[in-house]
Amino acid sequence: MLKINELKASVEEASILKGLNLTINPGEVHAIMGPNGSGKSTLASVLAGREEYEVEGGSVDFDGEDLLDMDATERARAGLFLAFQYPVEIPGVSNINFMRAAVNGKREHEGLEPIKGKAFLDMVKDKAKLVELDGRLRNRSVNEGFSGGEKKRNEIFQMAMLEPKLAILDETDSGLDIDALRIVSEGVNAMRSPERSFLVITHYQRLLDYIVPDFVHVLVDGRIVRSGGKELALELEEKGYDWIKEDIVA
Amino acid sequence: MAYDGKDKVLEEVTGKSYEFGFTTEIESDKAPAGLSEDIIRLISAKKEEPEWLLQWRLEAFAVWQTMEEPNWPHLNYEKPDYQAISYYAAPKQKKQLNSMDEVDPELRRTMDKLGISLEEQKRLSGVAVDFVMDSVSVATSFKDKLAELGIIFCSMSEAVKEHPELVRKHLGTVVPTRDNFFSALNSAVFTDGSFCYIPKGVRCPMELSTYFRINESGTGQFERTLVVADEGSYVSYLEGCTAPQRDENQLHAAVVELVALDEAEIKYSTVQNWYPGDENGKGGVYNFVTKRGICHRRSKISWTQVETGSAVTWKYPSCILKGDHSVGEFYSVAVTNNAQQADTGTKMIHLGKNTHSTIISKGISAGNSHNSYRGLVQIMPSAANARNFSQCDSLLMTDTSGAHTFPYVEVKNPTAQVEHEATTSKIGEDQIFYCLQRGIDAEQAISLIVNGYAKEVLNQLPMEFAVEAQKLLSISLEGSVG
Numbered sequence: 065m066l067k068i069n070e071l072k073a074s075v076e077e078a079s080i081l082k083g084l085n086l087t088i089n090p091g092e093v094h095a096i097m098g099p100n101g102s103g104k105s106t107l108a109s110v111l112a113g114r115e116e117y118e119v120e121g122g123s124v125d126f127d128g129e130d131l132l133d134m135d136a137t138e139r140a141r142a143g144l145f146l147a148f149q150y151p152v153e154i155p156g157v158s159n160i161n162f163m164r165a166a167v168n169g170k171r172e173h174e175g176l177e178p179i180k181g182k183a184f185l186d187m188v189k190d191k192a193k194l195v196e197l198d199g200r201l202r203n204r205s206v207n208e209g210f211s212g213g214e215k216k217r218n219e220i221f222q223m224a225m226l227e228p229k230l231a232i233l234d235e236t237d238s239g240l241d242i243d244a245l246r247i248v249s250e251g252v253n254a255m256r257s258p259e260r261s262f263l264v265i266t267h268y269q270r271l272l273d274y275i276v277p278d279f280v281h282v283l284v285d286g287r288i289v290r291s292g293g294k295e296l297a298l299e300l301e302e303k304g305y306d307w308i309k310e311d312i313v314a
Numbered sequence: 315m316a317y318d319g320k321d322k323v324l325e326e327v328t329g330k331s332y333e334f335g336f337t338t339e340i341e342s343d344k345a346p347a348g349l350s351e352d353i354i355r356l357i358s359a360k361k362e363e364p365e366w367l368l369q370w371r372l373e374a375f376a377v378w379q380t381m382e383e384p385n386w387p388h389l390n391y392e393k394p395d396y397q398a399i400s401y402y403a404a405p406k407q408k409k410q411l412n413s414m415d416e417v418d419p420e421l422r423r424t425m426d427k428l429g430i431s432l433e434e435q436k437r438l439s440g441v442a443v444d445f446v447m448d449s450v451s452v453a454t455s456f457k458d459k460l461a462e463l464g465i466i467f468c469s470m471s472e473a474v475k476e477h478p479e480l481v482r483k484h485l486g487t488v489v490p491t492r493d494n495f496f497s498a499l500n501s502a503v504f505t506d507g508s509f510c511y512i513p514k515g516v517r518c519p520m521e522l523s524t525y526f527r528i529n530e531s532g533t534g535q536f537e538r539t540l541v542v543a544d545e546g547s548y549v550s551y552l553e554g555c556t557a558p559q560r561d562e563n564q565l566h567a568a569v570v571e572l573v574a575l576d577e578a579e580i581k582y583s584t585v586q587n588w589y590p591g592d593e594n595g596k597g598g599v600y601n602f603v604t605k606r607g608i609c610h611r612r613s614k615i616s617w618t619q620v621e622t623g624s625a626v627t628w629k630y631p632s633c634i635l636k637g638d639h640s641v642g643e644f645y646s647v648a649v650t651n652n653a654q655q656a657d658t659g660t661k662m663i664h665l666g667k668n669t670h671s672t673i674i675s676k677g678i679s680a681g682n683s684h685n686s687y688r689g690l691v692q693i694m695p696s697a698a699n700a701r702n703f704s705q706c707d708s709l710l711m712t713d714t715s716g717a718h719t720f721p722y723v724e725v726k727n728p729t730a731q732v733e734h735e736a737t738t739s740k741i742g743e744d745q746i747f748y749c750l751q752r753g754i755d756a757e758q759a760i761s762l763i764v765n766g767y768a769k770e771v772l773n774q775l776p777m778e779f780a781v782e783a784q785k786l787l788s789i790s791l792e793g794s795v796g
Contacts, residue, residue: 112751116743140753148751152744156766162752165762169753205766222752 065090065261066111066131066230071122072286073110080106082286083122088230091258095272096265097297098283099305104265105149107283108234111263112146113139127229140166141173143229147219147236154206159218160188162206163225170226191224195251213244220251231255232263237271249274269301282308348397351375354502357402361471361505364478374491374501381495387657388686388718391600391626394565401503401536459519465549466511467522470538473509480511484542488571488608488634496567496602496628500536504569507538512547512578521776523552537568543578543613550581552779565600566624572607572615576637579614580607583775584631585783588623593652593681598625605629611637611666618774620783621648621656622790630688632661635669635697642671645771647783649790650683650715659689659720664697664730673704676768679715680791686718693730701731708738709767711760711791761788 066088073081080103088094098104110117111124113136124131131139154162167187168178179187192202195217207215216236223231233252237245252262252275264275272280272294280296281288282305290296290308300308346353354375358368383393460467466477473481491501512518543549553570566588574580582605591598601624607615617631633642644660662671671691679685691702708717719736741763749759765772765784772780 112747114747136747136750137753137755140751146751148748152742152748154745154748154763154766156769157762162749162754162762165749165754165758166752169755169758173753226753 065092065127066263067125069123069125071107071110071124072120073106074118074120075106075116079120080286081110084283084287086281086288088261088263090229090261091256092279093256093262093264093275093277095275095277095280095294095297096263096283096288097267097269097280097300099309100267102283103286104267104283105234106286108146108149108232108263108265111139111232112136112144137169138173140226141170145223145226145228145231147216147223147231147233149235149238151207151210151215151219153208153210155208157206159202159204159206163188163222166222167225187225192221194224194254195220195247197221212239213241213247216240216244216248217251220248224251224255227260229259230261230263232265233275234265235267236264237266237268245271245274269297272297284309347400349375349399349401349503353401357503357505360402361474363474366482367474370486370491371502374498375503377492378495378498378502381492381498383495387628387688388684388720389626389628389655389657391655394600396499399535399565402505456520463516463518464513465516465518466509468509470504470507470509470540473540477509477511480542481509481540484540484571484573485538486571488573488606489569489604494604497569497604500538500567500569500604504536504538507540507568509539510541510549510551512543512549514544515546516544517547518549521550521552521778535566537566539568539570540573541571541580541582542573543575543580545575546577547575548579550776551583552776553582553584554586564597565602567602568604570603570605570631572605574607574609574613574615574640576611577613578610579616581616582607582618582631583779584617584619584621585775585779585786586619586621586623586627587786590623590652590654591625598654600624600626601629602626603629605631606634606661607632607642608634608636609640609642609666609669612639613637614641614643616643616645616774617660618645618771619647619658620771620775620786621646621658622786624656625654627654627656627658629656629658630660632663633671634663634665635671635700636665637669638666639668640666641669644671644673644675645774646675647678647768647771647787648676648685648687649678649787650680650685651790652681652683654681654683656684657686657688659687661690662692662702664691664693664700664702666696667698667700669697669700671700671702673702673706674770675704675706676771677706677708677717678711678764678768678787678791679708679717680711682712682714684716684718686720688720688722690722690724691732691734692723693725693727693732695726697727697730699729700727702733704732704734706734706736707767708736709764710738710740757788757792760791764788764791 068084068086071081071084096104106117110119119132126142126144129142164184171179188202197217201214207218210218236248240248264277277294280292280294282290351372354371358371486501489497491498510522541551572580572582588599588601609615615633619631621627631644635642642662646658648656648658650656659675660673673689675687677685677687687706689704691704693700706719710717717738721734723732725732745763746759749762750756764787768787772783775783
């Protein structure tokens with residue numbers, strides 16, 4: 065599904081990713097943990113194709129295609145989804161119209177006709193149930209005036225609508241209370257399937273109690289320094305990141 | 315065989331004579347360049363006008379000669395040579411084309427994007443249409459229906475002939491001749507325009523649109539429009555169209571006057587898409603318009619405008635809130651791209667008690683363009699408990715474009731409440747990226763964001779106009795983010 069090889073990237077001339085390797089197979093859930101500034105969010109942005117990030121080396125293969133050769137829209141249409149850490153507000157654009165444009169963009173890529181009104185609304189109703197997104201939120205402007213939890217639920221709703229091959233969750237747990245965390249996690253779990261992969265970026269182990277990963281990787285200073293099963297997250301929680309850092313130095 | 319040959323000859327002859335007829339007509343019926351009393355007499359005579367109107371024009375000309383072109387707008391353009399312009403040309407037919415293949419492909423592409431039907435495209439671009447009975451009957455039944463209600467909707471020339479008492483009573487009462495340089499010029503030389511009268515208590519059942527008149531006479535360089543809504547009546551009036559309009563006249567100086575008598579309501583919506591010139595603004599239309607309405611007791615005038623065209627726009631649709639409890643509204647979206655310049659806004663003059671006004675202005679600047687909002691809110695001593703709310707937002711699409719706001723507020727009554735909000739923002743990289751990440755392409759992303767930004771204003775437009783206006787905004791901003 066995703067094969068990252070020696071990826072190097074910088075932003076505003078500061079080198080952040082310094083040779084990152086990661087392979088994700090279909091159906092797998094990988095978690096990336098790491099201290100602040102280790103490059104977690106940069107990795108998400110680089111994979112999604114944000115222009116301010118300069119790729120300086122390495123390669124990324126996404127489902128047989130050269131990901132780095134595609135622009136952000138093409139990556140999205142090819143099935144890469146990023147749930148943002150800070151979803152932006154777009155005043156005056158209703159959530160529904162926004163999603164219709166997104167769904168039709170993907171359909172165009174797949175050579176399909178734009179979706180019919182009724183089919184679209186049925187789909188919205190169906191997917192909104194996953195994260196308990198009520199009609200009021202669906203018709204409001206994209207994220208405008210949404211609480212932190214509502215914004216994150218909206219991200220998962222959008223993910224469900226777009227049915228990506230690979231979903232990257234960038235600190236989706238940040239700013240969530242325990243109820244919102246549960247709703248969001250249940251939404252994600254409902255979408256797990258043998259064809260869909262997840263890359264869960266988080267600072268805390270807490271999220272991984274709800275979304276149980278197959279693999280956990282620790283990112284320090286732009287490189288993955290340790291990989292393991294879900295028990296690695298617990299170990300990190302207990303010992304902190306310093307333990308890993310000391311380990312590397314030693 | 316012989317028959318075929320004859321047909322061919324006929325075709326050639328008719329084709330040719332048409333060509334000649336077209337050019338000779340211009341030559342013979344065009345006044346020499348320059349403006350003088352003689353030219354004004356010529357215009358008035360050609361139009362078979364009554365003496366009072368000729369005198370009115372001559373007075374306007376005398377006033378205009380004492381005036382100077384304004385320098386205060388935030389605009390930079392080469393002032394036209396008013397003596398090099400020809401002020402009268404017989405209403406001429408648009409050059410007829412034989413098929414859509416002859417239409418400028420750029421124009422076609424734009425019309426396709428606007429979703430304009432093929433028949434409509436032909437009409438707009440002057441392609442000979444096998445005149446569809448339908449559209450004739452639509453126009454006719456439309457006129458019948460209006461006549462039944464006593465509504466008058468015709469060209470200004472026709473109104474001068476058929477309804478001189480109404481024209482004479484109201485013409486120049488809202489925008490006096492000496493109001494400004496361009497209104498004086500227009501008063502002296504206007505050639506045509508629209509006239510509309512809604513009788514007492516009548517609610518006009520359809521949107522009145524110049525669309526139904528455009529076939530009868532082309533739009534002029536100096537248009538004069540007068541809308542009178544008698545007591546308790548209502549009318550929604552649409553001006554312009556979303557399709558790009560090219561015109562050989564560089565200077566346009568229109569005057570629009572609205573009269574809302576007691577408890578009447580006028581909703582006036584404009585979509586302006588004159589040719590903006592090339593990327594450097596060369597060849598674009600200069601649009602200097604004076605639009606103003608007067609509100610009598612408990613009446614309401616609402617201006618909504620979507621301005622995307624012209625090289626230079628100078629325009630301030632205004633309301634004089636004379637009657638107690640009258641309401642004035644101004645909703646505007648002005649888009650400038652490339653080298654376009656717009657200085658637009660409104661004036662709300664509160665004279666009556668308990669008068670309310672609302673101003674929502676959304677400027678969008680792209681390319682190297684400059685977009686200015688200029689507004690005046692004036693609360694006169696007589697206007698007890700007057701209220702105004704103004705919101706002026708500017709959206710910058712590039713680092714090289716400019717947004718300027720010149721709000722003037724004059725309050726002479728202590729009971730007034732005046733609120734002003736203004737914001738300037740650059741289109742968000744984050745917003746665009748968010749859209750891209752959802753699989754929406756850059757062009758559509760900008761379209762979504764800009765339409766969302768302008769939604770408050772677009773919502774004021776009648777439905778059929780609103781849809782086209784949304785598409786128009788997107789087209790005007792194509793490839794404009796930097």
